Amino acid sequence: MEPTIALPFSPEQQGWYEKACARIDARRLQQLLSNLTDIHSPTGAVRDINQFMAGYMSSVGLSSAYRPMNAGTGNAVGEKRGSGGGAALMLYAPIDTHLEGDASDQPWTGTTADHVDLQPAAKTVGDWVYGLGSSNPKAMVATLTEVAAALIEADVPLVGDLILATADGGMPADIADRDHAGMSGGITHLLSRGVAPDFAIIMKPWNWVYHEEPGMGWFKLRVKGTLGYAGVPRGTPGFRSSVVPAAHVILELEQWLVDYAERNTSGVVKPHGWIAGVRAGWPERPAFPSAVTEIFFDVRINPRTSPGEVKAQFAQFVADLRARHPELDLDWEMYGSVPGGTTSPSNWIVQSARRGWEHIEARPHGIPELLGGQTDGAALRRFGIPTARIGWPWPAQGSPESVAEGLGGMGATYVPDLLPCARKIMYAVIDTLTRGRAELGLR
Numbered sequence: 001m002e003p004t005i006a007l008p009f010s011p012e013q014q015g016w017y018e019k020a021c022a023r024i025d026a027r028r029l030q031q032l033l034s035n036l037t038d039i040h041s042p043t044g045a046v047r048d049i050n051q052f053m054a055g056y057m058s059s060v061g062l063s064s065a066y067r068p069m070n071a072g073t074g075n076a077v078g079e080k081r082g083s084g085g086g087a088a089l090m091l092y093a094p095i096d097t098h099l100e101g102d103a104s105d106q107p108w109t110g111t112t113a114d115h116v117d118l119q120p121a122a123k124t125v126g127d128w129v130y131g132l133g134s135s136n137p138k139a140m141v142a143t144l145t146e147v148a149a150a151l152i153e154a155d156v157p158l159v160g161d162l163i164l165a166t167a168d169g170g171m172p173a174d175i176a177d178r179d180h181a182g183m184s185g186g187i188t189h190l191l192s193r194g195v196a197p198d199f200a201i202i203m204k205p206w207n208w209v210y211h212e213e214p215g216m217g218w219f220k221l222r223v224k225g226t227l228g229y230a231g232v233p234r235g236t237p238g239f240r241s242s243v244v245p246a247a248h249v250i251l252e253l254e255q256w257l258v259d260y261a262e263r264n265t266s267g268v269v270k271p272h273g274w275i276a277g278v279r280a281g282w283p284e285r286p287a288f289p290s291a292v293t294e295i296f297f298d299v300r301i302n303p304r305t306s307p308g309e310v311k312a313q314f315a316q317f318v319a320d321l322r323a324r325h326p327e328l329d330l331d332w333e334m335y336g337s338v339p340g341g342t343t344s345p346s347n348w349i350v351q352s353a354r355r356g357w358e359h360i361e362a363r364p365h366g367i368p369e370l371l372g373g374q375t376d377g378a379a380l381r382r383f384g385i386p387t388a389r390i391g392w393p394w395p396a397q398g399s400p401e402s403v404a405e406g407l408g409g410m411g412a413t414y415v416p417d418l419l420p421c422a423r424k425i426m427y428a429v430i431d432t433l434t435r436g437r438a439e440l441g442l443r
Contacts, residue, residue, distance in 0.1 A: 001268075001345060001367045004354040009431070016156045017430050021423050023150035029422075030129060030415045032056065033142040036095075037122035037131035037411070043096040044178025046168040046186075050076040050095060053141070053166050060149035062164060067190065070179055075167040075186050077195055080152060082433060086160025087440050089349070089432050090197035090385075091147065091425065093140035093204075094170020094186065094376055097133035099409060111404040117411030118404055125400055129413045135396065136410040140203040141166050143418045147425050160433040163197055165190055170376050172216055172298070174336060183338060184379040191383045198442055199349035199432060200387040201425060202377040205394035208368035209357050211343045211350045213378045213389060214271045215301040217310045218336030220294050221318070223249050224329040228289035243280055245328055246293040249321070250275060256317045257299060261372075264302050264310075269340065270370035273299030300372050303340030303381075311337075338374070341381030343388070348440045349432065353388035356427030360420050388428070392421040 009017060039049040050066055053076035057064035062078030069075065076095075099105045101120035109118065116123055116130040123130040129139075148164045167186030175181045225242030232239050257273040264271050275297045281290035301310050311334050318332055343350055354365045380387040396414040403412045432440065 004358055004365055005346070005351045007355065013430055013434055016154065016434065017427060020151050020154040020156055020426050020430065023153045024146055024419065024422050024426070025150070026415055026419060028149070029142050029146040029418065030124070030127070032145060033129045033134060033139055033413060033415070034122040034124055036138040036142060037129060037134040040101055040120040041096050041133070042100050043169060043171045043173050044073055044175040044181025046073050046096050050074055050166060050168070053095070054078070056145065057164060060145070061152040062148060067193065069168065069186065069189050072178065073168045073181060075165065075190050077163065077165045077190060078148070080148070080158065080162040082158030082160045084159070085436050086158070086433055087198040087437055087442055088161040088163055088196070089429060090163040090165055090195070090200040091144040091429070092165050092187070092200055092202050092376065092380070093144055094137050094168070095141055095166040096137070096168050096171050098171045098173070099132060101132045109404065109408070110406065111408065115404040115408065116401050117409035127415045128399060128401070129415065130401055130403070130411055132409045132411045134411040135394065135413045136205055137170060139413045139418055143422050144203055144425070147422050147429065151426065151429060156430060156434065158433045159436060162429065162433060163195065165195060167376070172374055183336070184376045187376040187379050191380070191385075197385055198440070200380045200385050201349065201353060201428060202375060202380065202387060202389050203421065203425065204373065204375050204377070204389055204391050206369065206391045207393045208391070209350065209353045209365060210268060210368060210371055210389040211345045211347070212267055212269060212303050212381070213341060214269050214303065214372060214374050215307065215338040215340040215378055216336065216374050217299050217301055217307055217334055218296070219299065219314060219332060219334050220296045221249065221253065221332045222330065223293045223295070224331070225291055227291040230287040230289070242290055242293040246278065246280070246295060248325070249328065249330070250278070250295060252321055253295065253297070257297070260299060260313065264305055265370065266302055266304055267342065268368055268371055269302045270372055271300035271302045272372040273297055300374060301338070301340050303342040305340070307334070307337035307339055338378065339382060341378035341387070343381050343386045347386040349386050349428070350388045352428040352431045353390050353424070355431060356424040357390065359427050360424050390421065390424060392417050
């Protein structure tokens with residue numbers, strides 16, 4: 001990756017930056033994070049939390065509104081206009097959680113429901129805030145909001161316009177009984193209805209600046225047999241298991257996913273894929289082996305590879321598998337597809353975010369770790385909005401409370417970890433919004 005383009009602050013900009021950073025209030029950020037964690041917000045049901053956010057935005061000096069999508073959900077957006085002639089910069093994070101926070105999550109989370117990070121309620125222990133989604137996404141929402149509040153309190157003379165937005169549907173999910181919420185539906189709704197920034201910064205985990213992110217493809221692979229009966233001897237004509245052959249298919253698919261990621265790595269994206277689950281039969285009818293076993297998985301899609309190309313790659317895998325194992329009866333479908341998105345690494349907002357990162361880290365940014373995580377940043381870029389992704393070290397280390405293993409509830413936040421990221425974002429905000437459009441490469 002090319003070195004970051006140096007563009008030092010003027011003395012006035014440096015003064016505004018220092019004044020704004022001095023107004024960042026860790027206790028206020030923590031209280032907002034606790035309040036947000038206390039408002040349950042599963043994908044497709046974020047009306048209450050975004051109505052709260054619209055009110056909070058107004059209280060810190062933004063002109064704000066709740067934007068409903070249906071009776072149960074909607075988005076929040078706030079704006080602080082500058083003097084004119086500058087860019088519009090949007091600070092963005094989704095606000096929905098990846099789990100329902102009720103009995104339907106069990107046993108699939110692999111833990112007991114009483115882990116503190118899985119509860120849809122906040123618990124504060126010193127500088128820690130726990131609860132479902134307190135780290136991802138609610139720490140991001142709280143941090144961006146604190147940046148906006150501190151900027152306004154510091155009375156920085158903005159030329160451009162600051163936009164703060166939070167939306168539903170950021171989780172990679174498709175919740176059918178809530179109008180198919182997910183799949184970046186909230187940010188798409190906002191961008192289709194007049195929220196039109198020149199640049200965007202999305203906050204997500206990992207302490208790097210990224211200029212691109214993958215999309216995703218969802219597939220179902222079906223292994224077919226016949227409906228069986230436990231009392232039938234093996235080898236009886238006309239009876240074929242779907243479950244036992246599926247075990248072989250799973251191992252073949254796992255290797256294909258590993259090879260796929262290596263084959264399709266480019267830029268800063270390594271498009272991993274994981275088998276998410278296997279489904280067959282009736283637990284209440286174990287005497288009758290299922291005629292179909294479904295294997296479903298998500299594979300990430302590099303911005304330089306289309307969903308159609310990935311579909312073709314998987315089709316070739318299935319064709320090769322059939323050729324090597326003609327006894328297998330297979331069919332498949334792609335049931336979800338989201339393209340990746342990229343911004344030129346030389347674009348103003350990416351360079352500005354990297355300058356902010358380097359200012360706080362006191363070292364060159366260099367090449368970030370390869371990325372496989374998908375966010376609404378891909379949708380922003382597909383709408384033609386140059387976007388930088390920036391974050392903080394994640395997951396937090398040293399928790400005094402026991403939290404679920406693995407991804408868990410993404411619900412353990414050490415607030416001091418967020419403050420360097422807030423100062424990096426503040427740098428890019430002042431760098432961008434105190435200049436005219438021509439300086440930013442805009443017409």
